[in-house]
Amino acid sequence: MSESAQAAGSPVRAYNEWDPLEEVIVGTVDGAHFPPYDVVTAAPLSPQQRAVFRERAGQPFPADEVAAARDELDQLVEILKNHGVRVRRPDPRDHGRSFGAPGWTSTGLYDAMPRDLLLVIGEHIIEAPMAWRSRYFASSAYRPLLKEYFRAGARWSAAPRPELSDELYVEDWTDQPEGEPFRSVITEFEPTFDAADFIRCGRDIFAQRSHVTNMMGIEWVRQLIGADYQVHVVELADDHPMHIDASLMPLAPGKVLIHPDRVPEVPSQFKDWEVRRAPSPVIPDGHPLYMTSKWINMNVLMLDETHMLVEAEDRPMQELAESWGITPVLCPFRNFNSFGGSFHCATTDVRRRGELRSYL
Ligand code: ARG
Numbered sequence: 001m002s003e004s005a006q007a008a009g010s011p012v013r014a015y016n017e018w019d020p021l022e023e024v025i026v027g028t029v030d031g032a033h034f035p036p037y038d039v040v041t042a043a044p045l046s047p048q049q050r051a052v053f054r055e056r057a058g059q060p061f062p063a064d065e066v067a068a069a070r071d072e073l074d075q076l077v078e079i080l081k082n083h084g085v086r087v088r089r090p091d092p093r094d095h096g097r098s099f100g101a102p103g104w105t106s107t108g109l110y111d112a113m114p115r116d117l118l119l120v121i122g123e124h125i126i127e128a129p130m131a132w133r134s135r136y137f138a139s140s141a142y143r144p145l146l147k148e149y150f151r152a153g154a155r156w157s158a159a160p161r162p163e164l165s166d167e168l169y170v171e172d173w174t175d176q177p178e179g180e181p182f183r184s185v186i187t188e189f190e191p192t193f194d195a196a197d198f199i200r201c202g203r204d205i206f207a208q209r210s211h212v213t214n215m216m217g218i219e220w221v222r223q224l225i226g227a228d229y230q231v232h233v234v235e236l237a238d239d240h241p242m243h244i245d246a247s248l249m250p251l252a253p254g255k256v257l258i259h260p261d262r263v264p265e266v267p268s269q270f271k272d273w274e275v276r277r278a279p280s281p282v283i284p285d286g287h288p289l290y291m292t293s294k295w296i297n298m299n300v301l302m303l304d305e306t307h308m309l310v311e312a313e314d315r316p317m318q319e320l321a322e323s324w325g326i327t328p329v330l331c332p333f334r335n336f337n338s339f340g341g342s343f344h345c346a347t348t349d350v351r352r353r354g355e356l357r358s359y360l
Helices: 003-008 047-056 063-082 138-151 215-228 294-298 315-323
Strands: 021-026 086-088 098-101 104-107 118-121 124-127 155-158 198-201 204-207 230-233 248-252 255-258 274-277 301-304 307-311 327-331 347-352
Touching: 021 063, 021 301, 063 086, 063 327, 118 347, 124 138, 124 215, 138 155, 198 248, 204 215, 215 230, 307 315, 315 327
Parallel strands: 021 086, 124 155, 204 230, 255 274, 307 327
Antiparallel strands: 021 347, 098 104, 118 124, 198 204, 248 255, 301 307
């Protein structure tokens, strides 16, 4: 642990997406399985992705794809270490095992995307109450770390354990017709959210309602983190919303990267910031993307205000960074992308060196 973290008394401490990164959790693809097929899993997917998920429900992801993604994660770990970042990893688990609660059973998904589960706000690390039954025990992978952080002085909370009973899901849900307002697959039965539906800018936190995050979930976070923070709910034009971090990405004070179509109106809080649109993705058409759109290209991770992890083959994103005074740090990650995320999703920044302040 660095001296500054020790002095501050908590090994968990991050207020935004860009302060100098000191410690990070990087996920694992080992043991990844397609989850059982149900309406809440289907909702954020495209029709083609739904067909694959239905057909392969309960099966492991292809072993060669897991191996290729594992290799890229290992390269990411090396790069982070070379930048002086302490890297923590979960132990792999077999996600083919079944588990359940009153009224339902499921098998698992993966521990590839700690960002989806763990929300770090200041010295507080929060376990999200995820809406997918397949992710009900997602936090188990990180419990050894969470206990360690807690013992060393972090605040650790978990949202009320959801029941994930049928009342949470809109049974006869269908996609909203084009141009109509967002129609979520989840109800307000109980609070649920994924951590990745939140993005941090110091005292201002931006959240989106999605197919996994409801208003009660956002309200629960707002209450928990209290008056030091303002939680803004943003309206994005994502036709399959799940996770804000391929739509609205604050990179550094004064610099926000947006998806070219999903942000019809940049939230007014950013009025003094420079807004740039993410360049079109260069991922080839035949490349498998089981769970996301190609806009996963904008799911970058800042090492500090002037260093950004970018996919090794993504020239346009590298050029955007350079033209914005940011040095791109390259890492091959396309095989990992297939699993549903890029650098931001694959990580949880546990500690960044900085203070709580306003940037907007
Ligand atoms: N829903 C986004 C898209 O398809 C991907 C977001 C992934 N983020 C994550 N934290 N897993 O473009």
